[in-house]
Amino acid sequence: MNTGQHLIEFRGVTKVYGERHASMQALRGIDLHIVEGEFVAIMGPSGSGKSTCMNILGCLDTPTSGTYLFRDVDVGQLTRNQRALLRRYYQGFVFQGYNLLNRTSAIENVELPLIYRGAPAHERHEQALRALNTVGLKGWESHTPGELSGGQQQRVAIARAIVTEPAVLLADEPTGNLDTARSREIMELLNSLNIKEGITIIMITHEPDMAAYAKRIIHFRDGLVETDEQNGRTK
Amino acid sequence: MLWKTILIALREIRRNVLRSFLTVLGIVIGVAAVITMVTIGGGATVQVRQQIASMGNNLLMMSPGKRLGPGQSTGSIPFKENDADAIAKEISSIAAVAPVSSQSIMAIFGNQNWTTQVTGTDNHFLKATNRSVKAGRQFSDSELRSGAAVCIIGETVRKKLFGGQGTLGEKIRLQKLSCDVIGLLEEKGQSTMGMDQDDLVVIPLSTFHRRISGNQDVGLIQISVQQGSSTEKAQSDIRRLMRERRHLSASDDDNFNVMDMKEITKMLTGTTQLLTALLSAVAAVSLLVGGIGIMNIMLVSVTERTREIGVRLAIGALENDVLTQFLVEAVVLSSLGGLVGIALATAASFVVARLMQVPYIFNPGINLLSFIFSAAIGVIFGFFPARRAARLDPIDALRHE
Structure with a gap:
């Protein structure tokens, strides 16, 4: 584990959508520094730029100007395929809407990223079982998303994200579709992944209750970082 | 990886059996029609040859009029x-x-x-x-x-x-x-x-x-x-x-012509072969229509599964992986259509041969050709939808409702 080492660095990152008069400046110059092992919550009202920031972090989008270094690699210089490979080997995604493949069993969903890595079948199966076990879904392997509750589906999605043992887990409002009790379970899970497995987690949320689980909370407003502070009241 | 992709494609086809069947119906009918035409035509040609041979090779036939082509002559004294x-x-x-x-x-x-x-x-x-x-x-x-x-x-x-x-x-x-x-x-x-x-x-x-x-x-x-x-x-x-x-x-x-059996054979089989070629060409058009059907459904499928494509891209699929997946799906679909068509054609040829009292002669060439052709249709008509899927922007794809 490389706890404490550089993982992510933003230097004056801006993002402009559209052109000239119709343009919209989503990020106005973000400086950010995240080290391995952190648990960061990004908060802010709609339109504050937090989703854009997340897309850039996840290499799904590139900055208009400024530099994004991921483990000292300049992501802005990478091709579309290289960024896909970076996602494949170093990042895991959890979405608000789970985004599991329908009519496909939990274990097959979890195996998906390993397929793209070209892992052999038995290894894939073993790792997927282990990941499902970690998220507390032992015994649910053959259930399809339709047969699982929202909370369980999100656990499958988390298993899918961590099965590759990524450097960072990017979660975009992971509790947005869940009730409070279920949300807390998911947050407890993320928290334990961060503590026990040492996985770096960056999470967007607009619920202060959920952000409270993080070690560090960053507030965005109008495309800028408003506040960036360690969370003293970590649960 | 390719084998896994084929498995994914098969699973996808099994998920939507009815839709998959309707998609390839054009290919099935096209392949079946072409093979049946060619098989029956071949049987008829062989039969004509056999009968003429059974008449003996020492026969001549003289008819008035100048010989123009297969089965044609000008009227004459x-x-x-x-x-x-x-x-x-x-x-x-x-x-x-x-x-x-x-x-x-x-x-x-x-x-x-x-x-x-x-x-x-x-x-x-x-x-x-x-x-x-x-x-x-x-x-x-x-x-x-x-x-x-x-x-x-x-x-x-x-x-x-x-x-x-x-x-x-x-x-x-x-x-x-x-x-x-x-x-x-x-x-x-x-x-x-x-x-x-x-x-x-x-x-x-x-x-x-x-x-x-x-x-x-x-x-x-x-x-x-x-x-x-x-x-x-x-x-x-x-x-x-x-x-x-x-x-x-x-x-x-x-202003008359004397034909020996070789020429009579040529005349009679010429007509059969011309007819076979013509009917096969008509049947081949339905293969083309079948291909367009596949493209249509694959495009719908790409739109329907935009989010899935977004997820795949987000978790590390390359453009090529997505392209291959959809291409393989189209090819597997059209090849299955080809196989079903071949099975159908075999049954149909057998029955039609019985009804028309011509010998049933299995023609491996046309079966193989039809199968390869149907797979090729999958590649050609699957490419455009597959490329569209591969080029999706993952952010837009993930946001797609």
Whole structure:
């Protein structure tokens, strides 16, 4: 584990959508520094730029100007395929809407990223079982998303994200579709992944209750970082 | 990876069995139609060859008119009976020459009637066409000379008019001519090009001229060459003789033509093959339509699964992975369609061959070609939708509702 080492660095990152008069400046110059092992919550009202920031972090989008270094690699210089490979080997995604493949069993969903890595079948199966076990879904392997509750589906999605043992887990409002009790379970899970497995987690949320689980909370407003502070009241 | 992609594709197809089936229906029908056409056409061609071969390779057929192409000729001066006599007299290698005139006429017996081919000729006809009389007798010389009202009938005519009753000695009516049945022809069995060879009534040529056609024309001269003699030699001898008899100068083209079995085969199979090619081309159009059907459904599928594609791209699928996945799906789909089409074609060819009484001959070439072609359709028509899927922006794809 490389706890404490550089993982992510933003230097004056801006993002402009559209052109000239119709343009919209989503990020106005973000400086950010995240080290391995952190648990960061990004908060802010709609339109504050937090989703854009997340897309850039996840290499799904590139900055208009400024530099994004991921483990000292300049992501802005990478091709579309290289960024896909970076996602494949170093990042895991959890979405608000789970985004599991329908009519496909939990274990097959979890195996998906390993397929793209070209892992052999038995290894894939073993790792997927282990990941499902970690998220507390032992015994649910053959259930399809339709047969699982929202909370369980999100656990499958988390298993899918961590099965590759990524450097960072990017979660975009992971509790947005869940009730409070279920949300807390998911947050407890993320928290334990961060503590026990040492996985770096960056999470967007607009619920202060959920952000409270993080070690560090960053507030965005109008495309800028408003506040960036360690969370003293970590649960 | 490719094997896994194929498995994913198969799973995807199994998820939507009905939709997949409807998607490939065009391919299934196209492949089935093409293979069936070619198989039946091939069977018919082989059958024509077999029958002609069974007639012997020593037969010549002379018809008036210049030969133009398969089955085509210009109308021209008809032959006379003495042309046949001249050939028989002048050319030494000839075994039999029969002048033949025929017309389609309704034959009536009691309250039964049947439209058949009435052929006016003489006894040489039997030898020249490899036939024999199985019951009764041939024409007598006096009957031939006087134009007597007698006839020898083929098995099909006997069945249609008489059923199980006795036949010899009965009278049948051909237009105004009422004639005695004096003989029954041995069956030839199979039909040629849908023509039943046992569906005929033979009467003396003079009877035909006087009572049916009202002129002295001979439509066709059938010739058989002695075994062991060259048909080419006989052919050219006949040509020389006929040019002389028809007063053609050196610069004139023949206004008749003498065909040997090779040429008759070519003529008959040429027609079959042309027809087969034409029908197959029509069937091939439905393959194209089937391909467009696949493209259509794949495009719908890409739109439907936009989010899934977004997820795949987000968790590390390369453009190529997504491209391959959709391409493989299209190819697996169209190949399955091809296989179902082949199975269908095999069953259909078998049944149609039975119904048309042509031999069923499995043609591995066309089956393989159809399969490869259907897979190729998957590649061609699957590429555009697959590329569209691969080029999706993951952010937009993930946001897609």
